[in-house]
Amino acid sequence: MRIPRDLSSADLVKRLGKLGYAISRQTxxxxxxxxxxxxxxxxxxxxxxxxxxxxxAAILDSVAKHRGVSRDELLELLLG
Structure with missing residues (x-):
């Protein structure tokens, strides 16, 4: 699956929230x-x-590595 070119940080935070991530701070x-x-x-x-x-891509690679899945599998989870 291709990486979306129009994904905002707010949208990514919302989607990662479904995987258990939460904002811990903002600088x-x-x-x-x-x-x-x-x-x-x-x-x-x-x-x-x-x-x-x-x-x-770097953010997705980091999350995929932590979850033990490929970037494509992570994109399927996040984008459905």
């Missing part, structure tokens, strides 16, 4: 999300609309 224009299930995992997301493709 300037960056949001820090934390997930405690399956070991603590932190993801930093710039508060931009839309997110750059390479930035989004």
């Amino acid at each position: 300037g224009s960056h949001l820090r999300l934390t997930r405690n299930e399956g070991g603590e995992h932190h993801v930093t997301i710039p508060n931009h609309d839309p997110l750059r493709i390479d930035t989004l």
